[in-house]
Amino acid sequence: MNPADVRLDPVIHAQARLRVMTTLAALPTEDRIAFGRLRELLDMTPGNLITHLRKLDEAGYTASTKTGSGRGTTYVYLTEAGRTAFDQYMRQLRALLEPVTEEGDS
Amino acid sequence: MSEEHTSDTSTPSPAEMLAITERQQQRAERALDINPGLLFGVWGAAWVLGFGELYLTIGDEPVLLVPLWQALGIFFGCLGVAGFITVWHLANSLRGLRGPTQKSGAMHGWSWALAFLGLGTLIAATSRMGISDDGYAMLWASGSGLLVGLLYLSGGALTGSWTQYCVGLWILAINAAGAFTGIPNHYLVMSLAGGGGFLVAGTVLTLRGHARTGPSPSHERLPGEPE
Numbered sequence: 001m002n003p004a005d006v007r008l009d010p011v012i013h014a015q016a017r018l019r020v021m022t023t024l025a026a027l028p029t030e031d032r033i034a035f036g037r038l039r040e041l042l043d044m045t046p047g048n049l050i051t052h053l054r055k056l057d058e059a060g061y062t063a064s065t066k067t068g069s070g071r072g073t074t075y076v077y078l079t080e081a082g083r084t085a086f087d088q089y090m091r092q093l094r095a096l097l098e099p100v101t102e103e104g105d106s
Numbered sequence: 107m108s109e110e111h112t113s114d115t116s117t118p119s120p121a122e123m124l125a126i127t128e129r130q131q132q133r134a135e136r137a138l139d140i141n142p143g144l145l146f147g148v149w150g151a152a153w154v155l156g157f158g159e160l161y162l163t164i165g166d167e168p169v170l171l172v173p174l175w176q177a178l179g180i181f182f183g184c185l186g187v188a189g190f191i192t193v194w195h196l197a198n199s200l201r202g203l204r205g206p207t208q209k210s211g212a213m214h215g216w217s218w219a220l221a222f223l224g225l226g227t228l229i230a231a232t233s234r235m236g237i238s239d240d241g242y243a244m245l246w247a248s249g250s251g252l253l254v255g256l257l258y259l260s261g262g263a264l265t266g267s268w269t270q271y272c273v274g275l276w277i278l279a280i281n282a283a284g285a286f287t288g289i290p291n292h293y294l295v296m297s298l299a300g301g302g303g304f305l306v307a308g309t310v311l312t313l314r315g316h317a318r319t320g321p322s323p324s325h326e327r328l329p330g331e332p333e
Binding site for chain 2: 008015018019022023025026027028029031032033034036037041042067069074075077090093094096097
């Protein structure tokens with residue numbers, strides 16, 4: 001594989017969204033995190049985080065559930081597709097940085 | 107592509123992106139992960155001090171002359187501080203999380219509370235039949251050791267953690283052997299071998315934690331975490 005051909009997933013390949021994905025991937029599978037706690041771990045403004053989460057939602061990488069009615073807490077989590085995409089992104093990123101070791105690997 | 111640049115000022119190089127994700131991963135893990143080294147350290151200190159103090163103050167020829175209520179007060183004070191730090195640490199780590207990890211953590215926490223409630227009930231019922239003060243003290247000390255050993259055994263089994271499992275085996279063994287030394291000698295066994303065992307486990311886990319800090323795979327799984 002020629003490293004120059006690697007096309008990094010544009011949905012993840014942006015500083016803010018990569019940090020969101022990294023944080024969600026640090027949670028065990030099927031665990032969800034409250035919007036407020038996620039924002040704390042990222043030091044993002046609510047508006048900023050909502051914007052990026054919307055993009056990740058649209059790509060099917062993240063999803064959220066809401067507890068209670070009205071002003072309940074929103075819990076965000078990584079979907080299976082999101083975890084797969086993140087793992088692949090990380091593999092590609094590492095491959096880009098270590099092109100020498102990639103001989104014969106697919 | 108132009109749309110990309112409206113929300114993100116710039117896209118750094120792959121090396122910078124890798125550094126960003128590693129930094130964020132460390133930050134998330136530090137905030138979210140339960141630190142078993144800290145908890146073993148706290149409980150180790152509580153047992154060394156608490157049971158050590160009981161050994162020195164209780165018995166026919168105590169080294170230190172302290173009223174029983176004060177001796178027990180200091181003992182439960184040590185355990186109370188350790189319990190407070192444990193609850194504080196768990197609440198901090200698990201804050202804002204929902205899902206299987208939080209659920210099994212809560213169930214495990216309740217099993218500790220219920221186990222000791224059960225032990226208390228059993229000893230209260232037994233003491234109605236008339237037992238000596240030493241018998242009463244032995245039931246509490248060795249009964250607690252049995253529960254702690256069993257709970258670590260099952261905790262280690264369910265999370266696939268050999269460290270926890272071995273701590274459970276160790277506590278069961280020294281508790282069974284120590285019980286034959288009687289009161290107050292059993293307190294010394296619980297203090298040095300029990301509390302000391304926790305401190306060793308805490309040190310091992312802390313050193314192991316430091317050893318694997320640094321560039322790590324995309325995300326390491328906790329022991330026992332579902333694949």
